Amino acid sequence: MTAQRRVAITGAGTVNALAEGVPGTLAALAEGRVGIGPLEFVDVERLSIRIGGQVRGWSAEDRFSRAQIALFDRATQFAMTASAEAVAQSGLTLSDAEALRAGVIMGSAGGGYTTIDDAYRTVYPLGRNRVHPFTIPRLMHNAAAAHMAMAQGIKGPSFTVSTACASSNHAMGLAFQLIRSGAADVMLTGGAEATLCFGGIKAWEALRVLSPDGCRPFCATRNGLVQGEGAAVLVFEDWERARRRGADILAEVAGFAMTSDAADIVVPEADGAVRAMQGAMAQAGLAPGDVGYINAHGTGTAINDRTEAHAIRTQFGATLPLVSSTKSMHGHLLGATGALEALACILALRDGIIAPTAGHRVTDADCPVDCVPNESRRARVDAALSNAFAFGGMNACLAFKRA
Amino acid sequence: MGASSDTDQRVIAILAAQALHDPAGLTRRTSIESLGIDSMGLAEILFAIEEEFDIAVPFNANTPEAGAIDLSTVGTVCDAVRRLLDGHPA
Numbered sequence: 001m002t003a004q005r006r007v008a009i010t011g012a013g014t015v016n017a018l019a020e021g022v023p024g025t026l027a028a029l030a031e032g033r034v035g036i037g038p039l040e041f042v043d044v045e046r047l048s049i050r051i052g053g054q055v056r057g058w059s060a061e062d063r064f065s066r067a068q069i070a071l072f073d074r075a076t077q078f079a080m081t082a083s084a085e086a087v088a089q090s091g092l093t094l095s096d097a098e099a100l101r102a103g104v105i106m107g108s109a110g111g112g113y114t115t116i117d118d119a120y121r122t123v124y125p126l127g128r129n130r131v132h133p134f135t136i137p138r139l140m141h142n143a144a145a146a147h148m149a150m151a152q153g154i155k156g157p158s159f160t161v162s163t164a165c166a167s168s169n170h171a172m173g174l175a176f177q178l179i180r181s182g183a184a185d186v187m188l189t190g191g192a193e194a195t196l197c198f199g200g201i202k203a204w205e206a207l208r209v210l211s212p213d214g215c216r217p218f219c220a221t222r223n224g225l226v227q228g229e230g231a232a233v234l235v236f237e238d239w240e241r242a243r244r245r246g247a248d249i250l251a252e253v254a255g256f257a258m259t260s261d262a263a264d265i266v267v268p269e270a271d272g273a274v275r276a277m278q279g280a281m282a283q284a285g286l287a288p289g290d291v292g293y294i295n296a297h298g299t300g301t302a303i304n305d306r307t308e309a310h311a312i313r314t315q316f317g318a319t320l321p322l323v324s325s326t327k328s329m330h331g332h333l334l335g336a337t338g339a340l341e342a343l344a345c346i347l348a349l350r351d352g353i354i355a356p357t358a359g360h361r362v363t364d365a366d367c368p369v370d371c372v373p374n375e376s377r378r379a380r381v382d383a384a385l386s387n388a389f390a391f392g393g394m395n396a397c398l399a400f401k402r403a
Numbered sequence: 404m405g406a407s408s409d410t411d412q413r414v415i416a417i418l419a420a421q422a423l424h425d426p427a428g429l430t431r432r433t434s435i436e437s438l439g440i441d442s443m444g445l446a447e448i449l450f451a452i453e454e455e456f457d458i459a460v461p462f463n464a465n466t467p468e469a470g471a472i473d474l475s476t477v478g479t480v481c482d483a484v485r486r487l488l489d490g491h492p493a
Contacts, residue, residue, distance in 0.1 A: 209465060212463075222465065224464075301464075
């Protein structure tokens, strides 16, 4: 084949601090509801940062068998629940032959972080000499993708990518490329993360970039990021296949680009961000005036938001799209965040609702974008970008179009 | 002020080690920036100080100016550590 194929999103699922499920999450995003609150886990009292976007009331026992729980880290549990929702919504069925041309690509920054945390607690402070025999298959980064493939009988390309906070954008971008190029027809893709445990927060605390009181991207009073947890999974499908079977197409994945700053391990550079946006727009055939919304990386750190705002000004000049960071509501899901934020892009494209940047108090002259403060807005959006700019200077930008 | 000069010496040793600099060349007026210490280096210094003195140093890299601690020169860092050791806010 010669022509590049189009890629449809035909299903979505999520578990995050705002809600379990896409409808509840989109409603929360539209309302500007904040899901960040006090953290609850063992040893939280030994932390100086005690807030996060935590999934509340999660009962693994109510969802999974004893044998599954022995193998499913919290992140895998979120992934499996999100994956089941996405597949059910898409109405996806795969014949034996089709399963060979379907795959799974997930993003994860931390893998089975709580499994590691629990195992270390067991052998160090508790002084025991044994950990659970499935510690390794639980903690490995590709566990969620593997269990998703097993659950759906998916036998094509399946793996996990780990690029810190850009992981799930890289994952979705690669899934898009596989379908676009004709190497696969259907991909489950997204990210899962569960690092809200003592060790997970303690390590971030040491970097002194976490906010003690809330995530306020692009606000002059912002004072750091707030971690979240959860998963989001999307069904990507060859456009013609989706159309033929009458699937409900949520949006089109139209472009993807990845760049590297090659500069600093934690400090972002505007140039890499600009090149990522440029590349995604070029592949999607979008001019600056075509893009109505950007879901920003918008972590709420002083330097990210300043750098990103300047990168957006550089790329868009006078035709600035609306820009919001939904991390202000669900927190920063690290390797899963881009997948969850793709849902905010779908909300903009499909429903014409721009999710706000919550928690906004004071305009920052150093962040010259319209960040849709505190209240969602109605707008007809034909194309949207989703940015992810990770530690390591690794950038991944996706371009979506209204179906 | 034997105790405080001992504190100063320990703080200076930490700063000098981070800057790959001879401690003898550091004075109270030496600026942290002039030592080539960036924000990552500062995070390492605060970690070393907290470990050395068993104290918690309040500092958020996002809001350095709003923090209660002045990390601009060798002298201000020493003073802040001494105040924290005395149980006062930095």
